[in-house]
Amino acid sequence: MQDNKIVQCEVADGMMIITINRPEKLNALNEDVLNELNEAIILLNKEDSIKGAIITGAGEKAFVAGADIAGFLKAPNESGKLLAQKGQAIFLSIEQSTKPIIAAINGYALGGGCELAMSCHFRTASENAKFGQPEINLGIIPGYGGTQRLPKIIGKGRAMEMIMTGKTIDSAEAFSIGLINHVCKQEELMSYTTSILKTIIEKSTIAIAQIIKSINASEGDEVVGYETEAICFGEAFKTDDMKEGVTAFLEKRKPVFKK
DSSP states (O other), X not given: XXXXXXXXXXXXXXEEEEEEOOGGGTTOBOHHHHHHHHHXXXXXXXXXXXXXXXEEESSSSEEEOSBOGGGGGGSOTTHHHHHHHHHHHHHHHHHTOSSOEEEEEOSEEETHHHHHHHHSSEEEEETTOEXXXXXXXXXXXXXXXXXXXXXXXXXXXXXXXXHHHOOEEEHHHHHHTTSOXXXXXXXXXXXXXXXXXXXXXTSOHHHHHHXXXXXXXXXXXXXXXXXHHHHHHHHHHTSHHHHHHHHHHHTTSOOOOOO
């Protein structure tokens, strides 16, 4: 654990736990948080010994309760676009990571926090979690990908309503509309999420990377999506992991994939 950083990274058993540690500010995003989060994702993708990650927030109140908006009024008008582009680039690197990244949402996931959670490959949440894109109440709109990812996850109509009203929903409703995959008691959230990630990283790392690439491609042109799937299938098909997986299936044993 890197105690001198806001974004703390702990690695064990091939898994990285990325914790945004600003509980006194409800883990709100600022420039330092974004920079350190970017560094964590670079480290995740660079280190072969790390097979996947969980992103969460410190404390029991918030995952990330939005951006640190105190400096908005002092910022030049033209800085908004650059701010959005920086956040979008970092969140896109999470979405496109070849290693699985799960958001473990332990409280408020509002604004940029909801956008961060949506950039992860999927999401688990505690029973007390709250979700929303309340930027409209500040006279602005989501800028870190919220207008793009939310409709793809929950549908255009629901996304329009959430973003235009700025309403907040609880974890039960978030689960019912597909925004999150699982709801847990808060004290069980990390152990439950870790168990899911452990199951994933025991699979073929090459196949997992190809799954991520293929599913991400489904959000664009349909022809490109199918072509990407065929290419990724081909990449997985020629690996030693494929030979081990098929052999293990025929021999009725658990496969042992390369790590």
